[in-house]
Amino acid sequence: MEIVQRKITYRLYPNATQESAMADTLALHCRVYNSLLEERRRRFEAGESGMNFSAMCRELTVWRRRSSALESLNAQSLQVTAKRVDIAFDAFFRRVKAGEKPGYPRFKSIRRFAGWGYKTHGDGWRLNLRPDKHGTVRLSGIGTVRMRGKGRFTGEPKTAEIIRRHGKWYLSVTFNVEADRIARIAGGETAAFDWGLTTLLTIAKADGSIETIDNPRWLKRRLEDIRTTSRDISAEETRIRQMLGLKPEQPIPYARYTCKLKRLRKRLSNIHGKVARQRHDFYHKLSAALIGRFAFLASEELSPANMSKAPKPKPDPENLGAFLPNGAARKAGLNRGILDAAGSKLLGMLRTKAAEAASVFALANTRAVKPTQRCHRCGTLVVKDLSQREHRCACGCVCGRDENAAKTLLRWFCEGNFWPGTGRGAAMPPETLSTAPCAW
Ligand SMILES: [Zn+2]
Structure with missing residues (x-):
């Protein structure tokens, strides 16, 4: 046993x-x-x-x-x-x-x-x-x-x-x-998913259809809470520093914390705790549901490249060396911090549950496969920056950015390195290839 x-x-x-x-x-x-x-x-x-x-x-x-x-x-x-x-x-x-x-x-x-x-x-x-x-x-x-x-x-x-x-x-x-005792019942379907900030999961299924799973609403609400509380904390800290004649980078001694600052910090810690617990619970349920449906599931590895999907600062074309205001940066920074940690958590849970269900869960090497850039139909690399939400290829393939990434991952999963100029790599063991049919 x-x-x-x-x-x-x-x-x-x-x-x-x-x-x-x-x-x-x-x-x-x-x-x-x-x-x-x-x-x-x-x-x-x-x-x-x-x-x-x-x-x-x-x-x-x-x-x-x-x-x-x-x-x-x-x-x-x-x-x-x-x-x-x-x-x-x-x-x-x-x-x-x-x-x-x-x-x-x-x-x-x-x-x-x-x-x-x-x-x-x-x-x-x-x-x-x-x-x-x-x-x-x-x-x-x-x-x-x-x-x-x-x-x-x-x-x-x-x-x-x-x-x-x-x-x-x-x-x-x-x-x-x-x-x-921990064995799970695996599903029978085949799919690959791309995960991101705007849409949590974009799932490409073997029958050619797409399903999306959004980040839950409570997460958005809590992120808003975190933002306002953090702002209140820094305002209160500035006020205390001015009162004590401290420079902005100097820490405030704990003895000089006001009741308000203590209360706000406690509140922030509580919200963070609540987000962490709800997210943990949500990902457990989500990963169980995915494993319950899909016997063959693929995505991409966590790497610095797909972890920092932040909007780049926009240079001002009329004023060399200057940048246009990028209000999204701060907001994206916060969301990213929280969701990056989430990504590795979700992948970890999927890995464990896939093992329990004896199903196949494969992760593509992002650098080699380049799921966001690569056209899922012809395999050509179509370079896009982060603001481009659409995939538009010379071969005539037009679809959403995330949809293309998910479909590229699915094709890699079923066929190996399907793009021209490379030998066909085996992403999956050959015996599983025949049982994972894909439609394009
Ligand atoms: Zn193409």
């Missing part, structure tokens, strides 16, 4: 006492994280021998003997925090080695510190799931915390993480699940 790992996240509802214990635990883990980071940094800069994970764990044992607060924390969960420091350093050394911008591991303020983890079920945490209602989790030193949420399946709980996000608490549990 094949075993796979799946994560289920539950929302926690601690009472006041439990919440304050959780905040204390979080603060301790944050201090441990920063202290380990500092120690490793000190040794690194003094040229002493490095400090690997087991050295950090030994250090932790010493610290635990000295501090009763640390003593009261679960020993394995402290090791998980040490592991996080280790991972941060590994990533740093990897970047140095690859010649990238290294970005030294940072100290984390309590506000940036997300949570802590547990290694083994039964050691520091115990899950109590009930089939009829929502369950509870027992956390050592905190108590039995109520939780909400239900997975499509459960399995054997292995590890867990406590996460605080936008002022709310979550428990994310990794389960070992028998692959059969």
Whole structure:
């Protein structure tokens, strides 16, 4: 029996006492994280021998003997925090080695510190799931915390993480699940989709028809909310800076925050949290629906090229070196930031669900296929800038920009590199090609 790992996240509802214990635990883990980071940094800069994970764990044992607060924390969960420091350093050394911008591991303020983890079920945490209602989790030193949420399946709980996000608490549990239990029923259709800012998905189906899925209305409304609240925050910040005689780039000390600024910041964080949760839910449902319909599904890979679909600044033709006002830029910037993150999320969910349904989900290399530029009918590259919403090719093919991209992806999916001048590449294994008929 094949075993796979799946994560289920539950929302926690601690009472006041439990919440304050959780905040204390979080603060301790944050201090441990920063202290380990500092120690490793000190040794690194003094040229002493490095400090690997087991050295950090030994250090932790010493610290635990000295501090009763640390003593009261679960020993394995402290090791998980040490592991996080280790991972941060590994990533740093990897970047140095690859010649990238290294970005030294940072100290984390309590506000940036997300949570802590547990290694083994039964050691520091115990899950109590009930089939009829929502369950509870027992956390050592905190108590039995109520939780909400239900997975499509459960399995054997292995590890867990406590996460605080936008002022709310979550428990994310990794389960070992028998692959059969999570199997999905795949659909039978074939399609490819292009995704973008204006229309979320443009789906080209094998029968030649097109379907579109718009970004949900609530997203637009929330983005508007974010925009106005951000504007109010910066107005209030400017007012405080003037009052204190600070320069625009100087940070405002937290002690000088006004009630209004605190309230606005809290409000912004709440809206961001709400958007994130609603979007997460929407993409889960959308990806489940897509996998439920299509046995063969394709799109393009995430790449910097298709992630920054922003309108270019318009140069002023009458005044060299000047630019015409581009009011869309700021707005697009915000939407882009939120939706870019969404794209990778959606593709990730589709990948997992396709595996669960044993269906084919393929991603085209954007640089090679160039779905936006390439004519789906003749394969010629028709260069367009971002404002051009129409595809118009010398071969007589005229259609919407997104429609053309989706159809190009579909054709690549079914036929490989179909354009002239290239050998026919196999986008799909040959045995799937015959079962995925396409009509042009
Ligand atoms: Zn053409």
